[in-house]
Amino acid sequence: MYAHIEGRSLFREAGPVTPGRLLETGMDTSPYIELRDVVFSRGDHRIFDGVSLDIPRGKITAIMGPSGTGKTTLLRLIGGQLRPDSGTITVAGEDVPGLKRKALYRLREKMGMLFQSGALFTDISVFENVAFPLRVHTSLPEDMIRDIVLMKLEAVGLRGARDLMPAELSGGMTRRVALARSIALDPELIMYDEPFTGQDPIAMGVLIKLIRDLNSSMGLTSVMVSHDVKESLSICHYACIVADGQIIGEGTPEEIQAHPSEQVQQFLHGHPDGPVPFHYPAVDAGQDWGITGRSR
Amino acid sequence: MEKLAAIGRLGLDIFASLGRSGRFLAGVLGGVSKPSVAFPLLLKQLYSIGVLSLAIIVVSGLFIGMVLGLQGYTILSDYGSEAAIGQMIALTLVRELGPVVTALLFAGRAGSALTAEIGLMKTTEQLSSMEMMGVDPLRRVIAPRLWAGFIAVPILAAVFSVVGIWGGMLVGVEWLGVFEGSFWGNMQSSVSFTKDVLNGVIKSVVFGFVCSWIAVYQGYDCVPTSAGISSATTKTVVYSSLAVLGLDFVLTAVMFGDF
Numbered sequence: 001m002y003a004h005i006e007g008r009s010l011f012r013e014a015g016p017v018t019p020g021r022l023l024e025t026g027m028d029t030s031p032y033i034e035l036r037d038v039v040f041s042r043g044d045h046r047i048f049d050g051v052s053l054d055i056p057r058g059k060i061t062a063i064m065g066p067s068g069t070g071k072t073t074l075l076r077l078i079g080g081q082l083r084p085d086s087g088t089i090t091v092a093g094e095d096v097p098g099l100k101r102k103a104l105y106r107l108r109e110k111m112g113m114l115f116q117s118g119a120l121f122t123d124i125s126v127f128e129n130v131a132f133p134l135r136v137h138t139s140l141p142e143d144m145i146r147d148i149v150l151m152k153l154e155a156v157g158l159r160g161a162r163d164l165m166p167a168e169l170s171g172g173m174t175r176r177v178a179l180a181r182s183i184a185l186d187p188e189l190i191m192y193d194e195p196f197t198g199q200d201p202i203a204m205g206v207l208i209k210l211i212r213d214l215n216s217s218m219g220l221t222s223v224m225v226s227h228d229v230k231e232s233l234s235i236c237h238y239a240c241i242v243a244d245g246q247i248i249g250e251g252t253p254e255e256i257q258a259h260p261s262e263q264v265q266q267f268l269h270g271h272p273d274g275p276v277p278f279h280y281p282a283v284d285a286g287q288d289w290g291i292t293g294r295s296r
Numbered sequence: 297m298e299k300l301a302a303i304g305r306l307g308l309d310i311f312a313s314l315g316r317s318g319r320f321l322a323g324v325l326g327g328v329s330k331p332s333v334a335f336p337l338l339l340k341q342l343y344s345i346g347v348l349s350l351a352i353i354v355v356s357g358l359f360i361g362m363v364l365g366l367q368g369y370t371i372l373s374d375y376g377s378e379a380a381i382g383q384m385i386a387l388t389l390v391r392e393l394g395p396v397v398t399a400l401l402f403a404g405r406a407g408s409a410l411t412a413e414i415g416l417m418k419t420t421e422q423l424s425s426m427e428m429m430g431v432d433p434l435r436r437v438i439a440p441r442l443w444a445g446f447i448a449v450p451i452l453a454a455v456f457s458v459v460g461i462w463g464g465m466l467v468g469v470e471w472l473g474v475f476e477g478s479f480w481g482n483m484q485s486s487v488s489f490t491k492d493v494l495n496g497v498i499k500s501v502v503f504g505f506v507c508s509w510i511a512v513y514q515g516y517d518c519v520p521t522s523a524g525i526s527s528a529t530t531k532t533v534v535y536s537s538l539a540v541l542g543l544d545f546v547l548t549a550v551m552f553g554d555f
Contacts (some may be wrong), residue, residue, distance in 0.1 A: 107430075
């Protein structure tokens with residue numbers, strides 16, 4: 001069954017996306033997102049120093065790494081909210097940093113993003129939050145908007161919460177509503193910013209199921225930024241680990257688990273000391289305690 | 297030498313901030329939304345910025361008019377000129393107090409609320425999520441608020457002046473017994489539409505634009521933390537008040553400075 005909103009299909013063929021299926025259906029197997037030699041700095045601090053990465057089409061890619069390594073910044077670069085100092089970022093064949101404002105906003109209609117906080121509009125109800133992108137970007141009649149919103153809320157299990165205000169939702173429910181809103185326009189790409197942070201085990205299980213099911217049923221390309229290793233590796237097809245402005249490891253979950261890099265292994269197993277030291281850089285301890293001459 | 301460098305840095309920061317606010321304003325005014333989209337958003341903001349400010353404007357206008365009536369009578373009666381009280385109250389309100397006090401009250405009541413609202417939207421990533429949905433927050437969030445402030449302040453200033461004159465009449469005529477005919481007659485003969493009323497309207501238009509610009513810019517440019525919002529809200533009230541008082545002197549000198 002297909003329906004269309006201004007040339008965009010509302011419902012896509014369901015079924016798991018596998019390389020074999022991609023070939024059978026004749027779908028494009030080129031990377032959906034390509035980053036080449038991306039350099040990005042904030043002030044004097046270089047966050048990315050020549051990062052190159054291919055994000056495969058129709059798969060779940062996990063971008064992991066310690067806090068503060070620029071994972072969310074990477075999503076903002078992909079979404080065109082930040083511009084790299086140098087290098088190219090291509091999404092769906094379009095050079096994001098080179099796009100004019102209008103073209104960039106048109107490209108973003110193909111993207112959905114789940115923010116860490118949910119970022120729901122607090123002055124309107126759950127229903128109106130999910131209806132927002134439909135009202136802005138389409139001229140659908142009100143009864144069709146209602147049906148689509150209820151379908152999206154049903155997909156995340158919150159059809160019954162349509163009349164609640166964002167302040168009445170729990171953290172997990174907020175993210176599920178935000179997820180419903182981000183798929184309202186049936187995007188090609190969805191980006192998740194730390195989807196599991198601060199979630200109880202049930203809410204986390206629900207989010208894992210939703211991310212997996214949405215990816216397979218809608219044929220989405222999913223990019224998930226997270227430092228929750230176990231949960232991320234359990235659902236992703238491809239993973240990469242970012243640290244020190246570089247990609248220090250990438251591959252399938254199995255390849256990542258067996259990665260020879262000590263830094264990758266320290267991150268995966270949460271060792272408190274290793275290539276990333278336990279201690280923040282400081283002057284010699286003897287100086288601080290006045291053994292070898294007192295410091296400030 | 298370090299002090300000189302600090303002064304230079306401060307100067308650069310001020311100019312950088314002015315440049316950013318200018319670019320921001322160009323971005324807000326440059327984008328035109330469809331009237332069918334923009335008008336309902338503008339109406340909503342006119343209600344929350346304008347209509348909900350009416351209470352404070354009416355009450356303040358009434359008391360300021362009453363105080364003017366009382367003070368004016370006390371001073372003018374020493375010279376036997378209490379009949380000129382209507383003229384004094386009207387000119388004071390229409391030329392100066394109406395536009396200035398309205399703008400100051402607007403900055404405190406609506407400007408600070410605008411800054412806090414936009415700042416909180418930034419902090420909770422609502423503006424970012426709008427951008428990622430392909431919706432420009434400058435057009436959707438900022439522009440209706442800027443235009444609403446621009447439209448609302450002159451109307452509020454007119455209401456302030458009218459209520460103030462009525463308050464002055466209550467005290468002067470009803471309470472202190474000034475002859476009603478001379479109160480209104482002197483006012484009518486001495487208040488010029490072009491010189492007094494129109495100049496007052498021009499002042500309130502300028503103040504409305506400046507106060508709204510400062511309020512929305514401070515919210516949009518704030519550091520997205522609770523301390524950042526608090527600082528931005530304070531800046532809105534302080535900068536708006538200083539801008540209104542400074543501009544009032546400049547505009548008064550230009551409008552009435554034919555000495």
